Amino acid sequence: MIGFADLYAKIFGPWIEGRRWTGANIPTDAIRVFYGRDHVPGRNEVVQGGIVKCQDLATVFPNTPVDPNIVYLVSSALPATATALLKAAKRAGARVVLNQNGVAYPAWHGPGWESTNKPMKELIRAADHVVYQSLFCKMSADRYLGPCSSSHEILHNPVDTAVFVPGGALPLAQGPVILASGSHVQFYRVESVVRAFALVSGKFPLARLVLAGHLGWRPDEREACGEVLRLCRDLHVEDKVEIRGRYTQEQAIPLLQSAHILMHTKYNDPCPRMVVEAMSCGLPVVFSASGGTPELVGDSAGVGVAVPQGWKKLHIPAPEELSGAVETIIGRYDTMSRAARARAVEKLDLKSWLDRHGRIFREQLTAGAG
Template identity: 50%
Template sequence: MRKALGRVRRRAEAAAGAVRDRRRHRAIAGAAATRPGIAVFYGHDRLPGPDEPAHGGTIKFQQLASAFPNEPRRFNLLYFGSSVRPSDSATLLRLARERAAPIVINQNGVAYPGWHGPGWERTNKPLAELLRAADHVVYQSEFCKVSSDRFLGEPRASWEILHNPVDTTRFTPEDRLPRPLTLLLGGNQYQRYRLEVALAAFDLVRAEREARLVVTGRMSWHADAREAEREARELVARSRAGADVAFTGLYTQREAPEVYRAGDLLLHTKYNDPCPTTVLEAMASGLPVVYSASGGTPELVGPAGIGVPAPLDWERDHPPGPEELAGAVLEAAERREELAAEARARAVERFDLTGWIERHRQLFTELVG
């Protein structure tokens, strides 16, 4: 019964969404593009505010909108993030071309067989269409460029690699309070293995020293988040150190700095993560990172953490082994002060939000001007 009701609800939501989209398209078609100046549309009529939960793809546009506010009707530049692509992207691309508005794509990850499973080609199709329509492509990491070229095709337009930013004035370290070593499993947990591996490694760490594990964000490896939450609680209950595991639940960008300040090390167990914002937020907060040395994460962390080696494989994922992960945690804990200083300095020097916004200002001026 619940599944049937869910299908009915999804169909009703889809129908209502189609009506909203048609209204939006008519409103865009009837509005003149802003001239002169730069007016950016991010593909969504509204961006979440700082007091609302948001994930990496949206966070970047929240930050950029402080300099270039979202203009859903009279835009003269269309900027899509591949991970937050609107469902009506094809129509929006057409409307942008009709008003001669440049199109910029911020390219994150792709669907590949090992992560996505069957149907990865279908998922990649609209992403490839975005790249073909783009006047400029911003790849979030070298890994994003490699994976995009392989699964979406090389871009026809100009492109650059520009890593994601972090606001280093908000995400800052604070003096560490006396407490057990506190590990953060950061971000939202989109894959079950991320939590499973972290718990297995934490059991091994806990056998060596006093420690806590804080699991952040939403458990979302099932369509029904409640099912994922139930499985997560069961995994913790089976863990030998389960009494020392806590969940934060969803948090907002306004709350995020305090989440990181409550930790001492970031655990990032995701394989082939293209350019994780949670890693940058942790580094700016002075947290060393223990991670799967795969995807774009090594480009971000550099000497500010310890990576567990992993092969490049598109056919299956390779989560870090618990023993190797635990060993890296124990080493990072011993070197915490050194790695924390490196993490903060690297975030400020390489990934600060100010430079990222300025590069977009230059790019938008070139394209619109």
């Protein structure tokens, strides 16, 4: 059954997107980027997912909804009119750059994953250049969307290492603070963290757990929150767990700075931005060794818990192994904290990512003029 937003986009999308190009004589060497939406949220607004990359880019390449010569779309934050926008951009001679995140696959999405992938499949075939967020993103896109025939490259999600800096956490001896943050759209992500934390708190009685971000596996978030609270009571850690709500990019900084360790248990996460931000703040990461996360953390900035690789079943790290990973990090905390920060600065800094995008845009304009 087609939803109202899809029906609206299908009927009015071609008219809405076609009007973006007025036929004005725009200098071909002027980079004019449109991110698929008239408004790119500011850092003081609550957002989640792929739109954060557009926030980064818009600081250097402002959003240009009228007469753009480059359309930059993020696969995990596509506008409802993406198909119409793609066709209008091609007719106008604009270049299309796709930032490809993950794909829908059976274990994560369930029935209907083919329909969810359809817009991405159209985009990846028509894009003039594709930026894959990780090697895992490319591998999964090749499998479920088909290989890309245009120019492409891998650019991991970045972090502003001048803004996301260490500082603010109490000494580790006063109790390790474990953080699990982001968009929790499936209960297992929170459940695995809480169960692991219950084991951690048995060895480190002063330990605390902070759960931050959207609890999105129930239609009513209050129901999801109640489910977490019941689990905490059952495990006798309710007085050691703090549940916070959604947060802005600005609020993410003190949130990370007040913690010691990030625990990220999502299976096959394509390229989690929160992991990169945590590393930049000096937080070692306990993670599911699947998806693109190992590419970000490497061997020195955290401890991964091995899980089987696959697409038809979610493989969740055992609480005992997650707890053991936390204990390993606590035993080597200063060394691993410095390594996390160093890896973010050396390999994942925002400036290099923005500079490369500037070159991509110029290369695309040159190719379009040729």
